[in-house]
Amino acid sequence: MSAAAGAAALSGESYLTDGFSLRSWLLTTDHKRIAILYLASITVFFFIGAAGAALVRYNLIVPEGLIKSAETYNRLFTMHGVVMVWFFLVPAVPVTLGNFIVPLMLGARDLAFPKLNLVSWYLFMLGGAIVLYSLFTGGVDTGWTFYTPLTTQYSKGHVVATVIGIFIAGFSSIATGLNFIVSIHRLRAPGMTWFRMPVFLWSLYATSVILVLATPVLAMTLVLLAFERIFHIGVFDPTLGGDPLLFQHLFWFYSHPAVYIMILPGFGIVSEIVPAFSRKPLFGYTFVVWASIGIAVISFLVWGHHMFVAGTSLFSALVFSILSYMVAVPSAIKVFNWIGTLHKGFIRFDAPMLYALGFIGLFTMGGLTGLFVAALAADVHLTQTYFVVAHFHYVMVGGMVSAFFAGLHYWWPKITGRHYPEMWGRAGALIIFIGFHLTFFPQFILGYLGMPRRYHSYAPEFQVLNVLSSAGTTILAAGYLLPLGYLTWSLLRGERAAPNPWDATGLEWQTPSPPPTENFVATPVVTEEPYAYPRPKPQATS
Amino acid sequence: MSDAALPHAFQYESARHQARTAIAGMWLFLASEVLFFGVLFLSWIVCRHWNQAGFDAGARQTALAIGTLNTVILITSSAFYTAGVAFIEASNTRRLIQCCALAWVLGLAFLILKFGIEWHEDLARHLFPGPRFAITGELRTGAQLFFVFYFVATALHGLHLLAGLGLVGWIIRRAGRGEFSAQYSTPVAVVGLYWSFVDMVWIVLFPLIYLIGRGP
Amino acid sequence: MSPRRLLLTWGLLLGVLAIEVGASFLPIGRPARPLLLLPALLMVGMVAAIFMQIGRGxxxxxxxxxxxxxxxxxxxxxxxxxxxxxxxxxxxxxxxxxxxxxxx
Structure with missing residues (x-):
C-alpha cells in the first residue's frame, strides 16, 4: 500500500492537479474540490461575521456606547448573528471537512450524489449573496431570531430579503445532509460495518439527520413569516387571532437542534484526534456512537427551554426543562470518554491536539452552564442576560471553532499535501484559548449580575468587565488571523506531507496526500475496528 | 446481460447499487418534505385551537365540489403514473409515454381547477385575508386565519405540483428518446415517488381544508 | 405490479374518499371532527404501499x-x-x- 501511495504522490497526480481552469473548479463534482470551494466561502463569511462581533465589542467599551445609534448597534449584532449562524457555524464542518473526509473515510470514490453536492454550494452562495446584499444595504435590526411581531410589523429593515437568503441557504444544508446520510448508508467500503465506522462519520450522520429533518421546518416558518410581513396578516399576529409563540416554537424546533448541528461535528473531530495523539483506541467507542445518535434525537425534544419566560404553559415548561437535562447525559458521556482515552495514553501535543484539548475544556464549561439555564427557576433570572451569551459562545465559538481548527490542522496535510508550521499552529491554539476566556468569561459574571443582552448601552458599574471582554476580543482576533496567515503561507512553502503524517488509523490516511481524483487506486477493504492503535509496552517508553 | 456491465457512476459497484441508492435518496428528501408541510399542519392545529368557531366558518366557504374533484384527479394521475412505471419495467416505452402524458394532463387539470377557477372565485368573493375580507363580526378573526392557512398551503402544494409537471415532462421527453428500458428506469421510478408524494400531501390537506370545518 | 392490483387500489382509494366526504356530512361535534383525517391517513398508507411500493426498495x-x-x-x-x-x-x-x- 505505502509503496503504491508513495509512487502516486511522487508522480504528482492529485485532485488539485486534475485541471487548472476556473471552469474545472466551478463546475466540478469532485467532493474534494467542492470542499475547497466551501472552505474559501465560509472563510469569507467568518471574517464578515467576526467584523460584526468586533464592532459590537467596540461599542461596549464605554457604558453609553461608542457607536452613537442604537439602531446601528442592533443591525450590527443581527448581522453578526445571521452570518455566523447560517453561513459559518451550521455549514462549517459538514461542508468543508465533512465533504472532503466523509467519502475518504468511507472508502468511497465520491458522495452518492455529486451533482447535488455542487448544487448545494451554488444555493449556499446564492443565499449568502442575498443576505449580504440586504445586510449591507441597510440590514435588519431584529436579532438573528427574527421574533414576531417585531419582524412582521415593526422592524424597518430588509426582513423579507434576509429571510429569502436564509431560506435558500437552508436547502443547501438539506442537500448536504441528504448526501451524507445516503452515502453512509450505501457507500461504505467492503468490511466497513456500522460499528467499524470512525466516530467522525457517526457524528456527521447524526448532524445530517438534524439538517434534513429540522431545516425544512425553518424554511416553512420563514415562508409564513414573509407572508405575514407582506400581507400584514398571518398566523403569528396576536391582535388578529394568531399566536406569536407559535413562531418561537417553530423557530426553536429548528434552531435548538441547529446548536447540535454546530457541535456534533466537533465531537466527531475530537474523537478522531484524541485517540490519534494519545496512541490509544477511543475509550468506550460504542457509548460515543450511541451518544451521538442520542443527541441527534433528544435535541429535537428540548426547544421549549428557550421560551420559559415567553408565557408558555407551566406544564410544557416543566416537560421541556426535564427533557433538557436529558440531553446533557450523552454530552457528558462523550467528555468522560475523551478523558478516559487520554488516561495512560502517550500524549503528543501537536497543534490539532492542543485545539482538541481546548475544545474539551471550553465545551465542558459551555455545557455545564447550559444546565444552569435549563433549570426553570435559574433561567428566569439568567435569560436574556450576558450569561446566556457567554454560555452559547463557549459552546459554539469556544467549542465549535476550536474543533473546526483542530480538524483543519489535523487534515490539512491530507487536504493540501503540505504541512502547516507546527510552532505557529501551537501558538495559534494557545492564543485562541486565552483570548476566548478573556472575552467571554467576564460575560458570565456580567450576566449573573444582571446585564441584559442586546442593549446598546449599559450601567456604568459593568464597565470594567466589559472592557476586559473587549480587550479579549483583540487577542481572539489575533488568534483567528494567525491561522489565516500561516495556513495560506503553508500552501506555497509548507513541507510536503506524507500519506499518513500522524501515523493515524482511518482510510483517509491510506491514500496519497493530496488524494487522487478517484480517492483510492483500489477500493480499500476494512478488516479491523476503528482506532486500532497498537498499545506500546510500558517498558518501551522508559 | 450481466448487471455489472451496465453503465454506472464510478462511486457505485453496479447499476443496481446506483438505482437503489437514488430511490433511497428520494425517500429521504420526501421525509424532509414531510417536516416542511408539518409546519402547516401544526399552524392548523394551533390556529384552530385558539379560534375554533371562526376557523370552521372560514372552512365552510371553500368549494367542496372542486376540492373533491381535484382529489379524484390527483389520485387517478398518481395511478396512471404507477401504471407507467410498471410498463417500463416490462420495457414498454410507448405505454410509459401514454401513461405519463395522462398523468401530466391530469396534473395540469388540477392546477387549472385549483388556481384558474377555485382561487379566482375565492378572490372574487373577497376571501383573501385583509381589510376587504368578506366575513365580518366575531368570526372574522378565525376565518381570516383559516384563509391564511388555505392560501399558503394550496400555493405551496401547487408549486410542488408545478415542479412535478416539469419532472414528468422531462421523463416523457427522455422516454421519447428511448432512454428507458427494463434495465434502466431509475429516473422514472424516482419521479414517480415525488409525484405520488404530492398526491399524498393533497390527500391530507383535503380534509383539513374542506371537511373538518364543515360541521354543524 | 399487476393491472388488477393497481385498478383495485385506485377503486379503493376513491371508495375511501367517498366515505370520507360522506362522513363529513354527518352531524359530528366540533371536537370530534378532526377524526375525519383518519380515512385520509388510510389513503396515505395505501399510496405509500401500492403506488410508491415502499416495500420494494x-x-x-x-x-x-x-x-x-x-x-x-x-x-x-x-x-x-x-x-x-x-x-x-x-x-x-x-x-x-x-x-x-x-x-x-
Whole structure:
C-alpha cells in the first residue's frame, strides 16, 4: 500500500492537479474540490461575521456606547448573528471537512450524489449573496431570531430579503445532509460495518439527520413569516387571532437542534484526534456512537427551554426543562470518554491536539452552564442576560471553532499535501484559548449580575468587565488571523506531507496526500475496528 | 446481460447499487418534505385551537365540489403514473409515454381547477385575508386565519405540483428518446415517488381544508 | 405490479374518499371532527404501499419514511403541548380581538 501511495504522490497526480481552469473548479463534482470551494466561502463569511462581533465589542467599551445609534448597534449584532449562524457555524464542518473526509473515510470514490453536492454550494452562495446584499444595504435590526411581531410589523429593515437568503441557504444544508446520510448508508467500503465506522462519520450522520429533518421546518416558518410581513396578516399576529409563540416554537424546533448541528461535528473531530495523539483506541467507542445518535434525537425534544419566560404553559415548561437535562447525559458521556482515552495514553501535543484539548475544556464549561439555564427557576433570572451569551459562545465559538481548527490542522496535510508550521499552529491554539476566556468569561459574571443582552448601552458599574471582554476580543482576533496567515503561507512553502503524517488509523490516511481524483487506486477493504492503535509496552517508553 | 456491465457512476459497484441508492435518496428528501408541510399542519392545529368557531366558518366557504374533484384527479394521475412505471419495467416505452402524458394532463387539470377557477372565485368573493375580507363580526378573526392557512398551503402544494409537471415532462421527453428500458428506469421510478408524494400531501390537506370545518 | 392490483387500489382509494366526504356530512361535534383525517391517513398508507411500493426498495427506504413520520409526530405533539395547556388571562382593556377574546 505505502509503496503504491508513495509512487502516486511522487508522480504528482492529485485532485488539485486534475485541471487548472476556473471552469474545472466551478463546475466540478469532485467532493474534494467542492470542499475547497466551501472552505474559501465560509472563510469569507467568518471574517464578515467576526467584523460584526468586533464592532459590537467596540461599542461596549464605554457604558453609553461608542457607536452613537442604537439602531446601528442592533443591525450590527443581527448581522453578526445571521452570518455566523447560517453561513459559518451550521455549514462549517459538514461542508468543508465533512465533504472532503466523509467519502475518504468511507472508502468511497465520491458522495452518492455529486451533482447535488455542487448544487448545494451554488444555493449556499446564492443565499449568502442575498443576505449580504440586504445586510449591507441597510440590514435588519431584529436579532438573528427574527421574533414576531417585531419582524412582521415593526422592524424597518430588509426582513423579507434576509429571510429569502436564509431560506435558500437552508436547502443547501438539506442537500448536504441528504448526501451524507445516503452515502453512509450505501457507500461504505467492503468490511466497513456500522460499528467499524470512525466516530467522525457517526457524528456527521447524526448532524445530517438534524439538517434534513429540522431545516425544512425553518424554511416553512420563514415562508409564513414573509407572508405575514407582506400581507400584514398571518398566523403569528396576536391582535388578529394568531399566536406569536407559535413562531418561537417553530423557530426553536429548528434552531435548538441547529446548536447540535454546530457541535456534533466537533465531537466527531475530537474523537478522531484524541485517540490519534494519545496512541490509544477511543475509550468506550460504542457509548460515543450511541451518544451521538442520542443527541441527534433528544435535541429535537428540548426547544421549549428557550421560551420559559415567553408565557408558555407551566406544564410544557416543566416537560421541556426535564427533557433538557436529558440531553446533557450523552454530552457528558462523550467528555468522560475523551478523558478516559487520554488516561495512560502517550500524549503528543501537536497543534490539532492542543485545539482538541481546548475544545474539551471550553465545551465542558459551555455545557455545564447550559444546565444552569435549563433549570426553570435559574433561567428566569439568567435569560436574556450576558450569561446566556457567554454560555452559547463557549459552546459554539469556544467549542465549535476550536474543533473546526483542530480538524483543519489535523487534515490539512491530507487536504493540501503540505504541512502547516507546527510552532505557529501551537501558538495559534494557545492564543485562541486565552483570548476566548478573556472575552467571554467576564460575560458570565456580567450576566449573573444582571446585564441584559442586546442593549446598546449599559450601567456604568459593568464597565470594567466589559472592557476586559473587549480587550479579549483583540487577542481572539489575533488568534483567528494567525491561522489565516500561516495556513495560506503553508500552501506555497509548507513541507510536503506524507500519506499518513500522524501515523493515524482511518482510510483517509491510506491514500496519497493530496488524494487522487478517484480517492483510492483500489477500493480499500476494512478488516479491523476503528482506532486500532497498537498499545506500546510500558517498558518501551522508559 | 450481466448487471455489472451496465453503465454506472464510478462511486457505485453496479447499476443496481446506483438505482437503489437514488430511490433511497428520494425517500429521504420526501421525509424532509414531510417536516416542511408539518409546519402547516401544526399552524392548523394551533390556529384552530385558539379560534375554533371562526376557523370552521372560514372552512365552510371553500368549494367542496372542486376540492373533491381535484382529489379524484390527483389520485387517478398518481395511478396512471404507477401504471407507467410498471410498463417500463416490462420495457414498454410507448405505454410509459401514454401513461405519463395522462398523468401530466391530469396534473395540469388540477392546477387549472385549483388556481384558474377555485382561487379566482375565492378572490372574487373577497376571501383573501385583509381589510376587504368578506366575513365580518366575531368570526372574522378565525376565518381570516383559516384563509391564511388555505392560501399558503394550496400555493405551496401547487408549486410542488408545478415542479412535478416539469419532472414528468422531462421523463416523457427522455422516454421519447428511448432512454428507458427494463434495465434502466431509475429516473422514472424516482419521479414517480415525488409525484405520488404530492398526491399524498393533497390527500391530507383535503380534509383539513374542506371537511373538518364543515360541521354543524 | 399487476393491472388488477393497481385498478383495485385506485377503486379503493376513491371508495375511501367517498366515505370520507360522506362522513363529513354527518352531524359530528366540533371536537370530534378532526377524526375525519383518519380515512385520509388510510389513503396515505395505501399510496405509500401500492403506488410508491415502499416495500420494494432497500430497507433504508422504510427507515427514512419512519423517520419522517416520527419527527412529524415530535413536531405536532411537542409543538401543540404548550398551546393546548396554556392559560391565557384576558386583558380587559384590549380593544382588538386576541386569542383570549375567543377562548375555545
Amino acid at each position: 432497500p430497507t433504508v427506504v422504510r427507515l427514512f419514511a419512519a423517520a419522517g413520520l416520527l419527527w412529524l409526530l415530535i413536531l405536532l405533539a411537542l409543538g401543540s403541548l404548550d398551546p393546548l395547556t396554556r392559560i391565557v388571562y384576558p386583558v380587559p382593556a384590549m380593544e382588538r380581538a386576541t386569542p383570549a377574546a375567543n377562548p375555545p
